[in-house]
Amino acid sequence: MKQLIETIVKPLVDYPEDIRVAQEEHDNRVTYKLSVNPDDMGKVIGKQGRVAKAIRTIVYSAAGSHHGKKVYLDIID
Structure with a gap:
C-alpha cells in the first residue's frame, strides 16, 4: 500500500525525494501517514x-478489506 501511495503522489510533486509514508496499525484499522x-x-x-x-x-478501493481492518490516509503538514 505504501508503494501505491508513493506511485500516485510522485508525479504530482516537485520534490519526490521528500515523500514519506508511515504505517500505523491498530486493532481494527490501519492508518497511512503521508508527508x-x-x-x-x-x-x-x-x-x-x-x-x-x-x-x-x-487507496480505500485498493485496500479492499485489508484483513478486516479499515484503512485511513492522513496527509501530514
Missing part, C-alpha cells in the same frame, strides 16, 4: 481538497 515537502502540500491537497479526496478514494 511531503511543504512546497508541495498544495499540489497534493488540490483545490478544495479534490486531489486529496481522489488519492484517498483510490
